[in-house]
Amino acid sequence: MDLPFIVATLTRRGLLTPGRPVRIASQLNALRTWGWSLAGELRQAAARDPGRPAIIDEDGVELTYQTLLDRAERMARSMRSRLGVQAGDRIGVLCRNHHGLIETIVAATLLGVDAVLVNTGLSAAQLSTVAEEQRLRLLVHDDEFAERVLGLPAELPRLDERAREELVAGALPGELHPPERDGRIIVLTSGTTGAPKGARRPTPSGFGPLVSIIDRIPLHAKDRVLIAAPIFHTWGFAALQVCFALRATIVLHRRFDPAATLAALVTHRCDALFAVPVMLQRLLEVPPPNPRPPLKVVAVSGSALPGGLAPKFMDVYGDVLYNLYGSTEVSWASIAGPPELRQAPTTAGRPPHGTRLEMLDDNGQPVPEGRVGRIFVGNEMLFEGYTSGASRETRDGLLDTGDLGRLSTDGLLFVDGRADDMIVSGGENVFPSEVEDLLAQLPQVREAAVIGVPDPEYGQRLAAFLALHPGETLDPEAVREYVRHYLARFSVPRDVVFVKYLPRNATGKVLSRELRRYYG
Template sequence: MDLPFVVATLTRRGLLNPGRPIRVAAQLDALRKWGWSLAGELRQAAARDPGRTAIVDEHGATLTYQELLDRTERLARSMRTRYGVRAGDRVGVLCRNHHGLVEAVVAAMLLGADAVLVNTGLSAAQLATVAEEQALRLLVHDAEFAERILGLPADVHRVDERARDELIAGALPGEQLQPPEQDGRTIVLTSGTTGAPKGARRPTPNGFGPLVSIIDRIPLHARDTVMIAAPLFHTWGYAALQVAFAMRATIVLHRRFDPAATLAALVAQSCDALFAVPVMLQRLMEVPAPDPRPPLKVVAVSGSALPGGLATAFMNRYGDVLHNLYGSTEVSWASIAGPADLRAAPNSAGRPPHGTRLAILDDAGEPVGEGQVGRIFVGNEMLFEGYTSGASRERRDGLLDTGDLGRLDGGLLFVDGRADDMIVSGGENVFPAEVEDLIARLPQVREVAVIGVPDAEYGQRLAAFLALHPGETLDPEPVREYVRHYLARYSVPRDVIFVKYLPRNATGKVLTRELRRYYG
């Protein structure tokens, strides 16, 4: 990434303001020694703004950047002396959104250990599998998961919230921690919507490039107040945490997402930005807007597609502040849609940010034409390093396969869904996401999922699962007629099934395997 662009972006976002020379020097020295890992970002923030509030928990607990760094260093020393955690080990973190998760992840990285972010929605059996496959030495967990971890291998040490605080309080004085012999990695577990989760090794940034790619398009500024509602164990929530540390932001966290409580916190904490997943915006739209409205300048979402009409409706209520990032655990980011993009094309995934390459290729690896559907390949500085199992994804000319299908139209990317979600019905290619987006625009529909199911005559057919708003009614045939009016006949769902709610994982993605159980 070219230096003038980096400098201009950092200056525009307030990160190159001179400040106090001694603190600026300490900040740069922290980055030089510790790099751009989460541990390095916390150190640079504490060096530059030690007294600034780093984290505000929902119960009013606050920690400054210096206090947060002190706690993580004490925890790291105790993890090393009590449990023998060293560089190259793996520490699992099974926590909801609160300061304890942040402390555990940073403490592991201070020692050069890998931090494995464990999805809070995993079953006991899945947790046991993850612990064994990732060879965890230690699991830091919230007390609420005590029963769920009973089946873990006996050699995995367990530390709950009370024990974590005791480790911090009882840490013996010791030598100042030094940069480890190898950087600890972040291992994010794939969401597991179709089976057991896989561990994906995330790279450590090697400079300002990744940060600049994001903040050039999403206008965050130094010392903003940011609420991260997206789960921190998810790629998007963790990315938000990395960006927030880099910006020396004040971070507001709630353990669980509640729309009314979130809106109240956005107002009470005067939040400049909100990081969320799309289903959270749907829930925010279902409760009355507070008066006064939150002073939001940025609402950034990622993790799944924006349902039809949601982008426009949200901006009509809260202003043109919405930014939608399309990416994945494996490729980090591919494109970003800003408010103007979403006004023009609400279902667009936007445009690649600076330093990102994007290509739509056919099965032979050749570029397809404008408007034609193909496989989405992405290249940037933060492509994942592979799965912990040793597997990876297909690469072509330095670009990584996202596993999604999409098309480019006028420079904007449109995502048609997962490649393995596309069905062939009567010889025609059908994309469930297109039908979902259309049905979601019906005023009676609260949420919808469309999947492919076996069909004796056509090979496959579409099934639509609809959850309606309270008090609303709808029959299957009007839904089919509505789709038939806008789309080809082979896109009309043969099955229209009404449910109370859609099964979702902790990051808001629909669990399609649960829906397929309707068919045995």
């Protein structure tokens, strides 16, 4: 990424403002010494703005950047001296969004330890599998998961919230030095269709990744940001990285509640909200507060935006919505801002600066504009492979996302869904996401999911699962006729199933495997 673009973007976003020379020197030295790991990002923030609030928890805990760094360092020293944790080890972190989660991740990176961010929605059996496959040396968990961890091997040390606080309080004096190896962040794939895999996230090598994001999403230095997306997820963790780089004040709630989130946005005068799309749906189901939150940015990622959600949300909260399309493996691929979402509510936008995006056929050749192809992405934050040793297909430095999509004549990306979600019904290729987007626009429908199921005559057929707003009703044949009016006959779902709610994982993705249980 070219230097003039980096400097211009950092200036626009308020990161190159004058300050006390001694603090600026200390800030730059922190980055030079510790690099761009989470530990380095926190150190530079504490060096430049030590007294600035870093985290505000829902339970009233407020930590400055200096206090947060001190606590993380104390925990790192205790993990090393009392528990024998050392560089190259892996620890599991099973926590919701609160300061203890962040302190633990930073402590790991201070020691050169890999932190495995464990999905809070995993079952006890899945957790046992993760602990074994990731060869965990230690598990740090919230108290609410005490029963879930009971089945783990007795030799695996576990720290609940009280034990973690005792480590922080009882740290011995000492000095921490940059580890010989960077501690990696390992994010577990969402596991909507099977067991989650560990994906090794790279450590940024400079300003490039930050600039790619804040050039397109107008976040500024010292913003106040509520991170509602789970930090164990790629999107929530990316929000944390961006906030540290911007020396932002981070507001955290352990669980997402729409009314409480809106109240916190107003109380803490938040400039930005990081969320997943289903959270926007829930926010629209409660009355907007008066006054409205002073939001300038609502950034979402993690799953597709349902049809019609973007304009509905912006009609209530203003043109502040930014949708980032990416994955655990490729980080980001494209970003859609308010103008693009007004023009085409289901678009994934355009690739940011420094990102390559190609639609390729099965032979690795580019497909024409408007034709569906496999989405391949190249940027400087592609993952380093799965912890199992497996990777994904690459072509000319571009990584396969596993999704199918198309580019419009004006360069907008549209994602048609996972390659393995596409079905062939009676010889026709059918994308369930297209039908989902259409059904989501029915006023009676709260949320919709469409999947392919076996069919003895056509090979596969579509089944639609609809959760309606309270008090609403729909007739299955009316649903089919609605789809028939707008789409081809092979896109009409032959099965229409009404459910109270759609099964989702902790990041808001619909669990297709749970829906397929309706078919044995």
